Structure formats: C-alpha cells, structure tokens
Amino acid sequence: MRGIGMDKILLSHGGGGRKTSELIENVFQTYLNDDILLQMDDSAVLDDIVFTTDTFVVTPLFFPGGDIGRLAIAGTVNDLSVMGAKPLYLSCAFIIEEGFSIETLKKILKSLKESAEECGVRIVTGDTKVVEKGKCDGIFINTSGIGKLNFKNQLSQKKIVPGDRIIINGNLGLHGISVLIARNEFGIDVDIKSDVAPLSPLLQELKDLDIKFMRDPTRGGLAQTLNELVTDKRFGIKINETDLPISPEVEGVCDILGFEAIQIANEGKVIVIASESDAENVLSVMKKHPLGTDSAIIGTVTEENAGFVSLLTGYGTERIVMPPIGELLPRIC
Amino acid sequence: MRGIGMDKILLSHGGGGRKTSELIENVFQTYLNDDILLQMDDSAVLDDIVFTTDTFVVTPLFFPGGDIGRLAIAGTVNDLSVMGAKPLYLSCAFIIEEGFSIETLKKILKSLKESAEECGVRIVTGDTKVVEKGKCDGIFINTSGIGKLNFKNQLSQKKIVPGDRIIINGNLGLHGISVLIARNEFGIDVDIKSDVAPLSPLLQELKDLDIKFMRDPTRGGLAQTLNELVTDKRFGIKINETDLPISPEVEGVCDILGFEAIQIANEGKVIVIASESDAENVLSVMKKHPLGTDSAIIGTVTEENAGFVSLLTGYGTERIVMPPIGELLPRIC
Numbered sequence: 001m002r003g004i005g006m007d008k009i010l011l012s013h014g015g016g017g018r019k020t021s022e023l024i025e026n027v028f029q030t031y032l033n034d035d036i037l038l039q040m041d042d043s044a045v046l047d048d049i050v051f052t053t054d055t056f057v058v059t060p061l062f063f064p065g066g067d068i069g070r071l072a073i074a075g076t077v078n079d080l081s082v083m084g085a086k087p088l089y090l091s092c093a094f095i096i097e098e099g100f101s102i103e104t105l106k107k108i109l110k111s112l113k114e115s116a117e118e119c120g121v122r123i124v125t126g127d128t129k130v131v132e133k134g135k136c137d138g139i140f141i142n143t144s145g146i147g148k149l150n151f152k153n154q155l156s157q158k159k160i161v162p163g164d165r166i167i168i169n170g171n172l173g174l175h176g177i178s179v180l181i182a183r184n185e186f187g188i189d190v191d192i193k194s195d196v197a198p199l200s201p202l203l204q205e206l207k208d209l210d211i212k213f214m215r216d217p218t219r220g221g222l223a224q225t226l227n228e229l230v231t232d233k234r235f236g237i238k239i240n241e242t243d244l245p246i247s248p249e250v251e252g253v254c255d256i257l258g259f260e261a262i263q264i265a266n267e268g269k270v271i272v273i274a275s276e277s278d279a280e281n282v283l284s285v286m287k288k289h290p291l292g293t294d295s296a297i298i299g300t301v302t303e304e305n306a307g308f309v310s311l312l313t314g315y316g317t318e319r320i321v322m323p324p325i326g327e328l329l330p331r332i333c
Numbered sequence: 334m335r336g337i338g339m340d341k342i343l344l345s346h347g348g349g350g351r352k353t354s355e356l357i358e359n360v361f362q363t364y365l366n367d368d369i370l371l372q373m374d375d376s377a378v379l380d381d382i383v384f385t386t387d388t389f390v391v392t393p394l395f396f397p398g399g400d401i402g403r404l405a406i407a408g409t410v411n412d413l414s415v416m417g418a419k420p421l422y423l424s425c426a427f428i429i430e431e432g433f434s435i436e437t438l439k440k441i442l443k444s445l446k447e448s449a450e451e452c453g454v455r456i457v458t459g460d461t462k463v464v465e466k467g468k469c470d471g472i473f474i475n476t477s478g479i480g481k482l483n484f485k486n487q488l489s490q491k492k493i494v495p496g497d498r499i500i501i502n503g504n505l506g507l508h509g510i511s512v513l514i515a516r517n518e519f520g521i522d523v524d525i526k527s528d529v530a531p532l533s534p535l536l537q538e539l540k541d542l543d544i545k546f547m548r549d550p551t552r553g554g555l556a557q558t559l560n561e562l563v564t565d566k567r568f569g570i571k572i573n574e575t576d577l578p579i580s581p582e583v584e585g586v587c588d589i590l591g592f593e594a595i596q597i598a599n600e601g602k603v604i605v606i607a608s609e610s611d612a613e614n615v616l617s618v619m620k621k622h623p624l625g626t627d628s629a630i631i632g633t634v635t636e637e638n639a640g641f642v643s644l645l646t647g648y649g650t651e652r653i654v655m656p657p658i659g660e661l662l663p664r665i666c
Contacts (some may be wrong), residue, residue: 009433014463027435028459031442032425036457044457046422046479049382053424053477057462089379091386091477092365095428100342102360109364124369124377126361127475129390130347131664135470140462144386144424144477146379331464 014331016219016265017324042079042215045149050085052076053144059331061108061138063182065174065193066267068141069111071333074267075218076143077119077198082214082270084151084207087119087200093127093142100138108139119198121145151207159212162235164301165279167272169202169286170294171195172222173250173264179332186257190249195268202291203270209285210278216270218333220324222262225271226299226309227323236305239321241313243298262311263324265332273301347664349552349598350657375412375548378482383418385409386477392664394441394471396515398507398526399600401474402444404666407600408551409476410452410531415547415603417488417540418480420533423449426460426475433471441472452531454478484540492545495568497634498612500605502535502619503627504528505555506583506597512665519590523582528601535624536603542618543611549603551666553657555595558604559632559642560656569638572654574646576631595644596657598665606634 012019029038036044043052054075061068072092080087092112096105116123178194180186203214217225226237246261254261268291274282279297286292309321345352362371369377376385387408394401405425413420425445429438449456511527536547550558559570579594587594601624607615612630619625642654
C-alpha cells in the first residue's frame with residue numbers, strides 16, 4: 001500500500017474514490033492478476049458475453065425512491081448495459097442476519113422481481129446464507145449478471161478524441177442524497193427521491209447509434225467517473241457548470257453539508273460519449289425516453305489539461321475537479 | 334411459511350436442510366418465480382452456458398486443509414462442474430469489515446488465486462464493499478461462475494432408473510468436522526483436514542463416459558443430497574453402511590458429538606450416478622485421479638422404498654436416512 005501504516009481496511013477503502021483505487025491496484029490486482037480483470041471495466045468481456053458482479057450493503061434498506069432490492073437489480077443491469085450489452089440473466093445471493101423479518105425479506109424480493117421485470121432480465125440462480133445475530137447488518141445482496149453485446153459499435157475508451165461530447169441523462173446526486181436523508185442524521189427534511197433504475201430500456205435505444213463509450217457514475221459520482229476516464233490519457237475533459245443538471249433540492253443539501261453534487265453517487269445515471277457531429281442526434285434519442293427526458297450535453301473532451309477534469313464555473317472561472325478522496329457517504333449502495 | 338409464527342429468519346434457515354428448503358420454496362421461489370430458477374439445480378443452464386452463484390461466510394476464515402479463499406473457488410467451480418460443464422470464468426465480490434487486516438486479506442487472495450489456477454478458471458471481474466466495524470464478520474466472499482457444457486451426455490435426474498449405482502470419490506464429513514475442530518468449541522484435538530478442493534480436474538476426466546447425474550454433497554451432507562434426489566420420485570436409494578468411506582477420525586468425532594458423518598458437509602466430494610453396467614468403468618477412471626483415489630460404489634437406486642433413502646447397516650438391519658432438519662453446524666461454508 002502507498003503511505004505508511006496501511007495495514008487495516010478503512011471505510012474509505014469502500015467509498016469508490018482514490019482509497020478504493022489504491023486497494024484495488026495494490027492488493028486485489030496484485031493477487032488476482034488476470035488480463036481481463038486488469039482492464040478494470042465494470043464488467044468482463046468474454047467473446048460476445050459480458051459478465052459482472054456487485055454486492056449491495058446499503059443502509060437503510062428502504063429509502064425514498066427505492067430499496068436494496070431495486071438497487072441490486074439496477075446496479076448490475078447498469079454495469080452490463082454501459083458495456084453495450086443487453087442484460088439477460090442475473091444471479092441473486094443473500095446474506096441474511098438471524099432474526100431478520102421475513103415480511104421485510106418478502107418486500108425486498110417483490111421489489112427485486114419487479115425491477116427485473118421492468119428491464120426484462122431473468123433471475124435464474126441464487127444462494128442464501130444465514131449468519132448469527134450481530135454478524136451482518138440485516139441483509140446484504142450480491143447480484144452477478146450476464147449480458148450479450150449488441151451495440152453496432154464496439155464501445156471503448158480508446159475511441160475518445162478531443163472534440164467529443166459528454167452527455168448525461170438527467171439530474172445528478174439524487175441517490176446519495178436520498179439515502180443520506182433517509183438516515184436522518186442531519187435533521188434535513190427535503191423530498192429527494194433516489195434515481196435508482198435499471199437503465200437498459202434507455203440504453204438499448206442507443207444500440208444502433210454512433211456511441212463511443214458509456215459509463216454509470218455511481219460511487220464517487222460524476223467526478224470519480226470522469227477522472228477515471230482521463231487518468232493517464234492524452235486528453236482532458238471540460239464540463240460546464242451551467243449545463244450540469246442538478247435540482248435545487250440537491251444543490252441546497254450539498255450547500256448545507258459542504259458536498260459537491262458531482263461527487264455524489266447516482267444509481268440511474270449514465271454518461272454517453274459521442275463525436276461532436278453525432279452528439280445532438282444521440283441527445284435527441286435519449287430525451288425521448290422516460291429515463292432520459294432531462295438529458296444534457298455537459299462537457300467536451302479537450303486537448304488541453306490532458307489527464308485532468310476541469311469545470312468552467314458560472315462566473316467564467318475554471319477549476320480542476322478532483323475525484324473524492326475519502327469516504328463521503330459510506331454504504332450508499 | 335409452513336407452521337405458526339415463522340416470521341423471522343432462523344439460523345437453521347441457512348443450514349441446507351429442511352428449513353432451508355422451506356424458506357426457498359415458500360419465500361424465494363414464490364417471489365422470484367422463474368422457470369429456470371424453479372428447476373432448483375445448483376446452477377442455471379442457459380443454452381450451452383451454465384451460470385451459478387455462492388456466498389461464503391465460513392468461520393473461522395482459516396481451518397485445517399483450507400480457508401475461505403479456497404472454499405470460494407471450490408464451491409462455485411464444483412457447482413458448475415457437477416452440471417457437466419467446464420468452469421471458465423469467475424467473479425469475486427468481497428464484503429470486508431472496517432479494521433480487517435490487509436495481511437490477512439492478502440493471504441486469502443493468494444489462496445483464492447492458487448485454487449483458481451489449480452483448476453484453470455479465470456477470475457475476470459470483482460467488487461469490494463467495506464462496512465463499519467461490527468456490521469459484518471471479518472470478510473464474506475461471493476463467487477459467481479460461468480461454465481460451458483462439455484459432457485458427452487446431457488446430465489439429468491430424469492435418466493436415473495432402478496439398478497443405477499451411486500459412486501462417491503472419497504471420505505465423507507471431512508470439511509464440516511475440520512471447521513468444527515478449528516472452532517475449538519468442544520476441546521477435541523484430532524488431525525482432520527477439510528477436503529475442500531475444486532473438483533473439475535477429476536470431473537472433466539468423466540466427460541466422455543456414460544454418466545447420468547452428478548451432485549456435490551455440501552451443506553447437509555450425503556443425507557441431504559440423496560434425499561433431494563428421491564423426493565417425489567418413483568425410486569428410492571439404498572446405501573450400504575459398510576461401503577461408505579468414512580475415516581476413523583471423523584467417525585470418532587461424530588460418535589462423541591452425536592452426529593452422523595453422512596449429514597456433515599463436504600467441499601471436495603461428488604456423487605456420480607451411472608448405470609449398473611457403466612459403474613465399474615466410471616469407478617476405475619475416478620480411482621486413477623488424485624481427487625478420486627478413495628472412490629467407492631456406495632449404493633443402488635431401488636424400486637422399493639420410492640421417495641426414501643435407506644441405509645443397510647453393518648448388522649444387516651435397514652433404516653431410513655432423513656435429511657438434517659435444523660442447523661447442525663452453522664457457517665461451515
């Protein structure tokens with residue numbers, strides 16, 4: 001590990017930011033070294049099959065706009081979808097704490113099933129483990145998924161060049177803030193619903209368009225996702241603050257707590273990268289879908305500031321956007 | 334749920350026995366209803382692809398003969414292998430408790446990687462979540478896997494008929510008892526090593542033979558696996574006590590604690606079912622492999638006692654073998 005005294009797992013190792021990257025690079029990749037794993041995509045591409053896994057430990061289990069069941073479907077379906085694949089089959093594995101309410105379990109399963117049906121994926125295999133009271137926190141769910149590549153273009157970071165446009169399908173920061181409010185830790189009472197949703201119905205509409213790359217900005221938010229994209233690259237990304245779709249409610253909560261909405265997790269958002277000439281067409285298709293009505297072009301791939309994400313503020317100044325370093329909001333997914 | 338007052342998850346719901354079956358049938362299958370899921374195989378068969386998932390919550394993390402890393406590979410590889418598939422790709426998802434030792438994590442990852450290499454599967458995608466201290470028990474690992482069907486025969490319970498032979502690849506009860514001893518709860522000090530091993534190197538040797546069905550007797554042991562096979566069937570299974578490979582050490586511990594070795598979990602065992610005329614050939618191939626040197630024919634599919642597993646004792650008496658009902662040994666996998 002970089003630094004001194006890094007001998008224990010910290011909460012920040014799970015936050016999706018720089019500490020997570022350090023743990024993955026220095027421990028997981030070193031020991032589990034595999035060419036496909038090292039590509040560090042959200043899913044592994046195996047011929048025309050895409051394969052991914054995600055575990056959900058969100059607390060609380062129910063939050064405005066969703067619950068751990070819907071999250072477990074959306075998270076994995078979205079990881080498959082952004083690879084340019086049609087999600088087909090999911091596994092569901094549960095770790096349940098002794099004493100957990102079977103009524104609550106049924107509610108979660110109902111939500112899981114409905115979310116799967118909403119995007120046409122099938123839950124085909126599963127596993128259940130029960131641990132003693134106090135040895136887990138209610139319920140943890142892992143979903144793994146298989147999808148089939150079906151986009152006209154092979155999507156790849158390597159296709160990104162200066163001039164390309166960054167499109168997002170709607171308001172930022174809704175998931176992280178909705179979970180935060182559900183925890184009632186800050187006494188803030190605002191009506192903010194999580195955006196948690198399986199995005200395949202929207203993204204499948206784009207399969208015959210000229211798309212270069214897609215990614216879902218989850219843990220660490222847009223700031224993390226864009227920074228991952230520019231790291232060690234010969235291009236930078238410039239986003240325009242005035243184009244970022246952020247609701248006044250999320251903006252307000254972020255102001256109070258000193259957060260930045262672009263660092264907050266989303267669970268129903270995708271960034272789509274297309275060339276300057278294709279971007280408007282992609283945007284118009286996205287806007288026609290219920291999951292993309294608030295889509296917007298928020299930035300451009302640039303030659304200047306290679307390796308960095310910069311933000312053009314409403315005042316005309318420019319600043320560098322860093323990925324979140326520590327753990328802003330643990331266990332939001 | 335059957336019975337009155339079944340409103341909370343009990344440890345026995347995770348034991349692999351009758352309570353687990355009740356939970357799966359009455360809750361999971363009802364809510365996650367899918368044709369493939371309802372087939373209740375260890376893996377889902379999707380054209381020529383097999384897909385499975387398993388979570389590992391074993392305590393302690395290290396035990397004689399293995400650790401949670403080796404278990405996480407063997408468990409999923411074996412579930413794919415018994416379907417008649419060559420295991421190809423695994424995902425690995427970790428839930429880690431804040432404060433967990435990174436040195437211990439590295440040991441687990443090393444074991445995971447070595448076990449994967451031992452059987453030629455690739456770990457191609459992963460996920461890590463960190464939860465606060467006290468919210469999980471050290472580390473939990475989920476592995477999901479993809480394999481490709483490559484057996485000459487399609488394996489199916491439907492092919493089983495009276496006269497068929499039941500073969501096992503070696504000593505029973507080693508895994509469950511080794512974990513039990515590692516917990517030091519009973520002050521028993523015997524040298525019993527877990528049999529945890531990925532079985533694909535052995536089972537791939539059988540792919541061109543006339544095999545009818547295979548299954549790995551894990552949670553609930555041989556008793557559970559055989560009972561699942563005869564449930565609602567027009568045949569029974571009779572096993573011969575004197576043919577069962579059980580080591581004197583396992584026999585001794587079982588005698589002391591009032592357990593039956595056939596109800597104890599294995600993690601490197603498989604039952605193979607073949608016709609009377611093919612069984613000796615299958616047995617001889619199995620005996621030549623290091624994972625099958627102690628293989629034996631232990632029983633026969635019978636017309637009598639349809640729906641039941643019976644045991645012919647060393648004294649010539651016969652008794653019915655029931656599946657374990659409650660939770661003998663929680664968290665052995």
